[in-house]
Amino acid sequence: MSGLLLAVRTGFGFLSTIPVGITMEGLDELVKRSYLFVFTGIVLGLLIGMFTGIVEYVFPANISAALVIVFIYYLTGLNHLDGLADFGDGCTAHGSLEKKIKALKDMSLGIGGVAYCVIGLILLYASISSLQQQIYITGTISSLPQWTLLPLSLLVAEIGAKQGMLTIAAFGKSIHEGLGSMVIDKTDVGKYLAGLAMGGVVSVLSLGLIGLIGFVAAILGAFGVLNVSNRHFGGVNGDCIGTANEIARLTSLIAITLALIAINAGYGGLSWMLL
Template identity: 50%
Template sequence: MNSYLLAFKSGFGFLSTIPVGISMEGIEELMKKIYFYPVVGAVLGLLIGSIAYIGQIIFPAPVVAALIMGFIYYITGFNHLDGVTDIGDGFMAHGSREKKLKALKDTSLGTGGAAFCMLLLLTLYGSIRAVQEEGLTVFGPDLPVLMFGSMFIAEVSAKQSMLTIAAFGKPIPPREKQAYPGLGTMTINGATKKNFLIGFIFGAVVCFLPFGWIGLLAYLGACTSALVILNRSYAHFGGLNGDGIGTANEIGRVTALTILAVILKLSLNGQMGGLEWTLL
């Protein structure tokens, strides 16, 4: 199989629950061409956006928000959300860096992880609802189009957030010699500046298409949130691992949606000079 096709296929096997199959060879090719992350995000965003579009036509808004959340985790799985719980446990652990690392690696769920996960899910629901409510006045009957575009931008932003944090991060020093690098380390090693730049440009272009610079602003905000997570990961753990990369995915999605909702609100209040939203 062509290496590019194998990497693209493996992106779905690695980043989604779509049963395309995945192998170690495929993962290695994906890490060499890790700029496919936002490309896979774009395809997933089209699927999630389509559910949002159809749901917004048929169901009440709160039900649509829950439906979108359910489909996000149905199509992307819970691996990244599991990273949020691990990071939460590590962040909330008191004491030395060793204790924090132990909590990070512990397979049991602690209070910090449960709280972080709950807050993330509440914020995701709230950000979807905020886009719906603030967008209703601006878009009116075209609200389903807004929801499609917003969920598309959010998913591309989420995947580029993973690439961003990996490109600027360094692995947590292993406490013992490892025969093979973990997936987090492989992701960081694959996220070269060249691969980051290719993915970043692709993501910027496709996020610009639905709403112009407004979508681009949401995209850039999500990438910035990844750098904030990286800063905190360094402060607590002295480096980055796969849990931090997964957390960047989840928070990047929420950040993009929140920024879109804030821009809608400011636009409605006349604080941004009456923005024009470009629709595909």
């Protein structure tokens, strides 16, 4: 198997629960081509979007929103959510930089991690539910059927989540050796821009300017995680990369919802541009 194909396969093994297997050779090939995180996000986003289209047709809005969240974590696994939990423990730990890093790396779960995860899941449900409401009010955008808007929004959010991971890897400084440091050390500006171009094009093709807004918001959310990581830990690790995935997905969905609110409120030129 060529290095590229091995990297693609490993991307699904690393970033999802799809049983394709992971080897150290595959991880080496993947981190050499870390822009493939975004490619993996595109495929995962399409799968999430397809599932969303089905449950939206079958179930009431609130139930379908909850089922979408279940499917997101069924497909992508809980590793990134676990990263958010560790991140929460580290950020809420009191004391020196060393104590915060120790809490970040600690395998046990503290109240800070529980709080961060609970708040994150509540906000994810609220953002999907609010997005459903705004889509119902908006109708069609750029001739896209109404039923496609939520699946495409989730596609953009998943792409943004993976670009968020690249953002941490490209601009962060590793604080210790591990799987996270492998990604950080191999992700340079060129790989970051390759992912940025790939993700930006697919996001715009999916939802036009609204897709671009969601994609950019995901990156800004990741930079927010990077800023917090630098202040609390003096750098980043794999847990911070996982946190960026969760926060970037969330900020993307919130930004898309706000863009639809702008359309529905008829905010002058902004409304015309988004339509």
